[in-house]
Amino acid sequence: MNHWLMKSEPDEFSIDALKKVGREPWSGVRNYQARNFMKAMKVGDPILFYHSSCAVPGVVGIAEVVSDLYPDPTQFKPKSDYYDPASKPEEPRWWLVDVGFKRKLKRVITLEQLKAESDALGEFALLNRGNRLSVLPVTAAQYKHILSLE
């Protein structure tokens, strides 16, 4: 089992929105590194749900992988923002999983707090300089440590 962190802008799709719908196809990832991480996901993998580009960025909830990998349908839809004319149905370029709601944290574990814990957390893609990955791996130890801050 692997652990993950997934970013979402709360104005676009918040933890409350995920709670409301229960599960959501994680469409629109158009970064190869993030896609490759998603390809490694298995049903049941825990996900830290992170709010980015907002007043208080941080981990706000827990989700989990609830589907196997399948091609992102938006890449074939010309009207979609995520349309990729170079991708062929017989050889899809972009893949996704469905993300299911588990629970909201009692409070936000802020990016500021995570930075303060960087010694304890060790190497962590989220805290790397200029990091822009929307899907990134978390070790079991990091996952546990982050949730202990709740």
Added chain:
DNA sequence: GCCAACGTTGGC
């Protein structure tokens, strides 16, 4: 709204 970081595109 600004701007640093960095991935992608496209001319050569």
Added chain:
DNA sequence: GCCAACGTTGGC
């Protein structure tokens, strides 16, 4: 294959 231009992310 190089690299300048451009677009996007995301913290502040």
